[in-house]
Amino acid sequence: MVVLMCCLSGIAVLTAHLRCQDAAQEAARLAGRGDDAAARAAVTALAPDGATVSFTQDGDLVVVTVRAPAPGGVLPIGPLHASAVAAREDGVAG
Numbered sequence: 001m002v003v004l005m006c007c008l009s010g011i012a013v014l015t016a017h018l019r020c021q022d023a024a025q026e027a028a029r030l031a032g033r034g035d036d037a038a039a040r041a042a043v044t045a046l047a048p049d050g051a052t053v054s055f056t057q058d059g060d061l062v063v064v065t066v067r068a069p070a071p072g073g074v075l076p077i078g079p080l081h082a083s084a085v086a087a088r089e090d091g092v093a094g
Helices: 002-032 036-046
Strands: 052-058 061-068 080-087
Touching (some): 002 080
């Protein structure tokens, strides 16, 4: 029973991390187009509940980091985070 609970907790953590990564990638793509509002909406829609997003700029690149609390379970996992980078499209102000 303990092994099963550990496996299920691991799957829940993996799923939440993949959702954070998907949200970061989509938000970076949208932010690279200059649509920060849509990027935040994408994170709200794609990331796990309680996720936060931050945007930073490094030259012509936009870096998006999504952080979310790890799902509860038997595994002692800290907060999850994922980042993605996209180039700003021509004509988009930083």
